[in-house]
Amino acid sequence: MTEVETASAAATGIAMATEKAAKELSPEEERVLIRDIALTAEANTKEGDSFFLITQKWWQHWIDYVNQDQQPNNSNNNEGSSSLSGNSDSNGVGISKRPSGIDNSDLISDGPAEDANSDDGVEIHDTLLEGRDYVLLPQQVWNLLYSWYGGGPALSRKVINSGLSQTEFAVEVYPLRLQLLVTPKGDRSTIRISKKETIGELHRRACEIFHLNLEQVCIWDYYGHRKHALMNDMDKTLDDANIQMDQDILVEVLNNVNDTVVTDGTSIIDNGFADKEATSVLLEPSKSSLSIAGGLSANKIASKGYSAEQLQNQTLGYPSKESDNNFGNSGVSTRGTFGGLTGLLNLGNTCFMNSAIQCLVHTPEFARYFREDYHQEINWQNPLGMVGELALAFGELLRKLWAPGRTPVAPRPFKAKLARFAPQFSGYNQHDSQELLAFLLDGLHEDLNRVKHKPYVNSRDADGRPDEEVADEYWANHIARNDSIIVDVCQ
Template identity: 50%
Template structure:
């Protein structure tokens, strides 16, 4: 592939036009396709402001349907076939709207950080290194924001561009000063030590670094090839720097104020119920995936002090359990809300508070070798034994992201999707069936529904038997009728989730009891849907359709309160907002020729005794 040279530079900072818009489009398309064919960990991508990139797309004639980066932009859709209209050539690349220190367009990506909570496609796009080099050669500008591609997940591998590297707050115990360190989650602890020592000008053998989450010493970090994500370090958390020398070596068991501090053992816990491994945390946004399934086993355990749990703060005797909250790790309320629902489901609480090791299925190829169930059980026990002390679910989140990279990072995700993955993963990890039998389904053949349902459930339980099935699954009844022979086939299919429609935000339902003015029929309630900002005339129209009002008939609305007519709703333009949901509305149905006659309302009462 031959790519034209960038040419000279003009006075405004942009290069001369080395290519036509059509040539620029082809070059970028070819470079993007080449990059996708050569995906590998460590590939470099660059962040570009969507605002500038949309201008370039319009210039080269790209509409929303053929967006080169795969993220449709609303501003580019209006082109749609209007290739004959030439848009203005954009100026230099301008990323000032997506970086923290805005106007610096000549800075380097190592010093300038992205604004938090940006959304790919809406706020920025990611382009391969080759595309960036061409665009920067043609347009100049910046600042350049390089980001590396990392590989996420254990069983289902996924390529992500690490848009937000891990931010750590380094606290120097000597003077309580703070410094900010940015490193990839894939960086090793050795790289962390090297960066800290270079920043502070200290020899590595005289440094001790602690995981200082929530200003507490959780674990001492050691020089090794273990990654930061495996060490369970979180975005924006603190790490503590201490010097090791003859004078300070005696203070290993004290904090910076001299108070005694219980140290956390780095040895694996001997309990088989402890949680394994560390997290895979990422804020990548490019959805490149590969299907690799390496083996895995339960790793080293973690002590109870991880996640903020401390046996000293456990529930006091007689205090009700399950009152602990979950600390947000960024925008993880989607995860915390789902977890709180599950850890307060009585059958699940009873199940995980007892010893359930015998039901852990480590051989199920559809499961996570029992690791997810162990992690969830460990978190549930902490929540039910920590009194009112909030728990930071660092280990669980890391475990979740390790098996489901789509939930990595600190941005919002869909809570129902998280719940679906979690329930399915718990079921597979706790499936009591080790060898699933082959079962041939039978037709209903006119048998009673109860018999067919029991048979289908028995067949389902023969392959899927866990506490999740016991508590969270049921059966749908499906009826199929052949349009040719009219044969009826009835099956019962298992389900775990029921999708229900959300209430409309623009309509409301109203129930009105219709009375016949001549008393010829019994009163009948009708429920109709009307606009929330509608009027009484709209209610009369919907009600007339529902009750089959004839052309020579009319309806009159009234509000009933304490078995009496409180008021008549005679104004057609009276807003329905004036009628509250708990008010009892009735309608009298009578002949139009009777309009104008005297109204006589009869009340039926018990005869009073004197």
């Protein structure tokens, strides 16, 4: 069957399914329709297409529901069933109820949307993982499920080109989050924008948000509150301009369109964004990348670079916690993906840093901790810490290394943050790996110390007491002032 015939058949299937939605389809009919439409949609995926996040919990319930007829009618073979229902028929085989409406509320952040102009007007949690918290569905699949079940909200994300090849795609689950700072007015606004958008589009949106004229505005890469580079190449993408997640962008309003833009790198003194003059010493801002970037499916178009032709011969996968729940012998499998296989690019002679980082990010306890919502344990007031900045930089790097896909990561943002708090590690020369590891562990501990107010501890002399008693006392004193994931794992 040609691609045109396949697409036509899929369209016919959608029309029939929508028409029949008023009457309830059988689980088997739903399974076959979604399988066929998903295979066609993924095989023809192109840049700019929309994929939708759907909560893993609901998706797993639906998988169980449509697969229940695939289970053997023998209670002795029911161990592999993952039915979410406690009901059973007369033979003792578990029956999964039809899911209620789609409920994506557990993916939604409690706070207000950072960008009121965003497509869906809602923000998702920063620490979501594909296969654990959500799956990505092609638009055609989402539309069909939504027509059957309703619910929401719809969380749409765009497909972007993720490599040099025009056939390497990924879904940009987390577009860039940028802080726009206007000088001299001092206004601020946070926006979400794709890293594949151009500087020209960022320029246009900034002017639209602040009601400014395009001709009277120039924008700057304001990484670290320093004017690094005038962003005047309107056709260059933000990715190529090395703009990264949570970076500041300075929107400078010129008093006169004929004013000359100063490019010597001096900071703006009177706008409240910087408190002292700063020269344009480049702190190595990194190429922006997706936090916890979701790929197209468990088969990872993004990481394996499958072409459309190859995809037609693959089993279409959506990640799941269970490996044995599938659409049958030829259906949509629910296999998860392996993370933690991503390498770090060497920035000069930084192998000393990369080796230490890889040791930490592959420590199972750290990998789990920083992929969960560790933000709630950040100690923002600890005078011995780095105001949470080191922990956030390390957590962001760890999530990139554990995200689906195997594109090497350049740890420039982390290195810049490290150099800020430990100038001895600035530059690109070789340093002692153990010295770096000691500093990093100590810094992470202070940033994540659960003790917000350290009590005064009076250490007593041993005075002939048993060593065990003295040791227990000293350990209790230590824990009273130091309690973090670093202490849990390393001490």
